[in-house]
Amino acid sequence: MKRLWIAGASALLSMALGLGSAGAADKKVLAFVVNGASDFWKIAEAGVKKAQGELPDYNLQLKYPEQAAAAVQQRMLDDLVAAGAAGIMVSAVDPKNQTEHLNKIAGQTVLLTTDSDAPQSKRVAYIGSSNVELGKDAGKLMLKALPNGGKCVGFVGLLGADNARERIEGVKETIKGSKVELVDVRGDEIDQTRAKRNVEDALAAMPDVSCLVGFYSYNTPRIYEVLKEAGKLGKIKIIGFDEDPITLGGVKDGAIDGTVVQQPFEWGYQGMKLMAKVVQGDKSGVPANGIIIVPGKVIDKSNVDDFMAQMKQMLKK
Known part of the structure; x- marks a missing residue:
């Protein structure tokens, strides 16, 4: 059931971003690799979709590993690099034990982290929450x-x-x-x-x-x-x-x-926009410490109605 959900989500995202067109094959690929199947990432997908509308020269892809395992995620990263991906943003499953492999990826393409950082790796930047x-x-x-x-x-x-x-x-x-x-x-x-x-x-x-x-x-x-x-x-x-x-x-x-x-919509949107700039050789958006914090917020009974309305509007885009 999990695999069907992943396949369906990927297919829907590809359709929404227009990745099935013949022209998409000629564009540089920027990939967002998540850490496992969860509805949480649908919000990030909406951010990626918005970024795609502003990056017509790129083919944006959001990838789900079949299993939340470092080895599975690493094979996915290797496949993306082999296919020529210009940039990858990843929520690493096991950052500490994946550092060596992430360094290998960073030596072959632009690498950003999100959600769960890999601070000891050679990633260009982390964008996400504290x-x-x-x-x-x-x-x-x-x-x-x-x-x-x-x-x-x-x-x-x-x-x-x-x-x-x-x-x-x-x-x-x-x-x-x-x-x-x-x-x-x-x-x-x-x-x-x-x-x-x-x-x-x-x-x-x-x-x-x-x-x-x-x-x-x-x-x-x-x-x-x-x-x-x-x-x-x-x-x-x-x-x-x-x-x-x-x-x-x-x-x-x-x-x-x-x-x-958190604000996963902004991870998808800001992360893909930043990655495109870095691919073009522009690192002006990367702070000296390589960390871009997107602040979170506390939702309780006092503000949940307003937040739910905002979420509904965001996912419509």
């Missing part, structure tokens, strides 16, 4: 939701990815010295079935848990589903990341205390 700051925002939501303290369990896709590690670091830094504890974080390798089972297992193992935190976009919806099925919505606090429709609906109805969102 995941530590996002984690701090989540930590503040946890403190607000649990004024008397409590045990929390986190759930994430890729425990080794920088975005996961830094979000957890930000949470821990914020709740340090309080009565709120993050006692465990469970990874699922971006496997939806495993993500849901992790929540079920945590509830069974820790009946006194007070708060569940979804660190990746799909983790919070799985938390919501499990608590709903168990009749525990409203009894256990939920803190989320990103703007999945289930998450936003839960914030709206009060079952989820809040979610920390």
